[in-house]
Amino acid sequence: MDPIDFYQPSRQSPKGILVIFALNTVKFIRRFFVLFVAFGLSLSKKESFSFLSTTNLTLIILGIFLVIFVFAILKYLNFKFHLVEDEFHLSAGIINKDATIIPKSKIQNVYIKQNFIQQLINVVSLTIETAGDDKAEIEINALDRTTALDLKKQLFSRTQGVDPNLVGQSSQNNVFFKASVMRLFLEGISQNHIKSLLVIVPFLFGLYHEFEKYLQDFGISDRLISSVNFETGSFLNLILANIFIVILAILVSMVFSVLNTFVSNFNLEVVENNETLEINKGLFNKFSLILTPVKIQNIIVKTNRLKQYLGLHTVSIKQAMVNKKQQRNFKVVALEKPQVLLLIQKIFTRYNGEGTYKKPNIYYKRLLIWRSSFFGALANIPAFLILGNSFWLINSVIITWIVLFVHFTYKKASYQITEEYLTVNGGFIDRVHNISELHKIQSVELKQSIFQKRKKIASLYIATASNQVKIPYITEDTAKSIHDYLLFKIESAGRDWK
Template sequence: METTDFSQPIRQSSKGIIIIFAFNAFSFFKKFFVLFIAFGVSIMSQKSFGGITPTMMLLALLGVLIIILIIAILKYLNFKFHLSKDDFHLATGIINKDNTIIPKSKIQNVYIKQNFLQQIINVVSVKIETAGDKKSEIEISALDKSTALLLKKKLFNKANVENEHAEQIDTIEASEVFFKVTPKRLLLEGISQNHFKSFLLILTFAYGIYSEFKDFLKDLELEKQIEGLVKLDEDTILNLIITNVVIILVVVLFSFVFSIVTTFIINFNLEVVEHQKTIEINKGLFNKVSLSLTPSRIQNLVIKTNRVKQYFNLHSLSVKQAMVNAKQQKNFKIVALEKEQLNHLINKLLLNYNNEGKVAKPRPYFMRISVLEMLAFGIVINALSLFLFGIEMLWINVVFVPFAVLYVYFAYKKAYYKISDNFLTIGSGVIDTTTNILEIHKIQEVELKQTLFQQRSDIASLVVSTASKSVTIPYISKLEALSIYNFLLYKVESQDRDWM
């Protein structure tokens, strides 16, 4: 590996022109997509549009592409970065020159990403994230991999140099691949996902299309239909049932395939690498990403599993960090972990988490609220089905009522909270089993909520916010809520620990 000298201003790899060009062209066409369609159609139909012929259009298009290419080249030429002792310098801009300087100590995260195009021409993009809004992100879109890794290392190591000898860490730092997902487990993960939401969505969509289609069919075979109505009454009902079942089956299959495919694309070759202090996640098929997690920045851990997944020993762990934008936040998710691996990771990320503390449950009032929710939902569903499909659609209650009962039962069964000296653990979920863990000293704000109706039964909810997420301890007695409230505040305020 030839060592790249970062002390002099350098450009990115010359392949960057292609990336910038592709990116700009893509966003240009995205912006004017509708316009293009409109023009295209009118030219197709009229052969000319205000004296403009297709060839002229093509030429114009070519011209636009050439302009974009020139801009891309200029952008590439004017994009220079280098490292000084404590800062990262970046100069950009063709006409308006921008000079950005980022102190290394303020760098929050360095991501290495590789989208499809970048995979083809074998470059990676490096994204440097600082605290603050989205605009303060910097992306170097084309570097070859070894340079990118070296840059990342330099950015990170110097950032920590204040209290430790970076060089030593460099040599000592032993990294091992801790976890690597197998295709089989990914497949299981995709299958065992909670299909309920996508299922409902696709189902309504399919029904919409079906009813449209049905009308159309009726129009076509009106006479036959009338004949059939008189003669084959039972047959049509059977037909209806069969078509409904077929539609549901197709939808189920579709949502299965859909979630399997998305799971594969997102988590392809998922790999968790354990460094001495940090943890690195690599994954992705079309969009390869490489992210590193620093324990101090972690605010919440969310563990999800469900019945089927438990059977296959599949757990997913989402890590919520502070100051990470929502799009990136989604990437901090490790799927298909085994129980021991999960526990190991949790222990690595949260110091001394030992799951202690007494489990406490919300008051039975919780169930009353769930019942009310389900009632409202049921009324809406019934009204909708009556309105859309007529009286015979009321059979949906046969499905709905048991579902509602199970919903209430499981929602209450899975709800609990646990407070130990340093951690707050909250369990929730209906189909999924969700566990939320946060460190008490990272709490930003505590809120006690009580509605007018809860005052009579002396019930309140507690909302605990960290820098990345708010969690709720629902419907506990007000006395207990207050004592937790005071305890959490005491914990936060009595110890002088940083939340990041």
């Protein structure tokens, strides 16, 4: 294949028509889905739409598809891009013409993605993200892989002041980490199932609501009720039914978690290039992104008791100015502990994870007790309304929860400040480590309530361009000296933080 000359205005691969067509069709169906369902239901019930014979209906549907297809072709024809020196030019739009110019230096990230259709016809999409709000990004729907990689290299080349040809030759691609199927499976199993349950339940309710009428017609609910047989009303039956529901819910959410983990992390690998790290993953939607260590603000390492036992760690990498949707993809799951440290060191080269951690003041523990007791006491009110006089039974659960919560939250809270890095640990069920580089800190804030002032306790909030961490409840003097030290570190580092 001839290499595309990026310095001449060029279209994407003609296969792009198909991709645009498919994307628009999906968008169309999604937007009018409710309408379709309502339409279909009324059609099956009444005969008022009798003028709609099968042929007419087919013709209408074909007409809609044709319109979408013509739009796809026009969109393809009007979509041209090229490079002019250090700028990326794009012209697009059928009726309203948009001309976009992005200087290379303003490009934050370039992603290569591949959804299901793109996998079928063997093209990839390339997304260029600039600093700014969520809409400030450009997507080229269909390029073949080599072109896309080439373009990506070109886009990054000037920003780092390296000759593009040099990059191509000297970068050796070394697969640093690859998640096996087994480990992904374990990762799925050991996920927080309550969270996935919270995702599923509203979805099921929504579905049920939508098809309530249908279900009633089929008499499913009658059959369900008769099969569970509530009328005996014996306590044992009730408990059995509840246990059955709980086990079913756990199983469903487990399957959901495993599938979800598989689909989004299939073939997860971290590739080490010369200056950058590359993350590839995804089953239906393949995703590839490049991390430039200088732009990374924070690294968050997450694990929990069970995952730690299985040797599973999740590393989230926070880069400045990345939109929320993409942020999810900056995540590597199922890492083993030594690999975590290695990965961190690839980004924060002088991080060694050693040294002692300091704990928050004991005041933090007292505060946690007060707070959770307050909510525990509050929980008695709905319990009284539901359970009646035996409501106090619920306190045995609440008190156990409070004890566990306070104990583990306090136990896991600690922080460390070294010459170059700040690490803050926390979490209740999860164990969360948040690592940031000192010279990338944006601002520091010291906070204390009027009660804490009397006890000489303060909290410190430290913001980087991608998130904020809190060193909770340390003595005022420590907080002040950390404040002074951090500012000294930031201010002596100059303005080079990106």
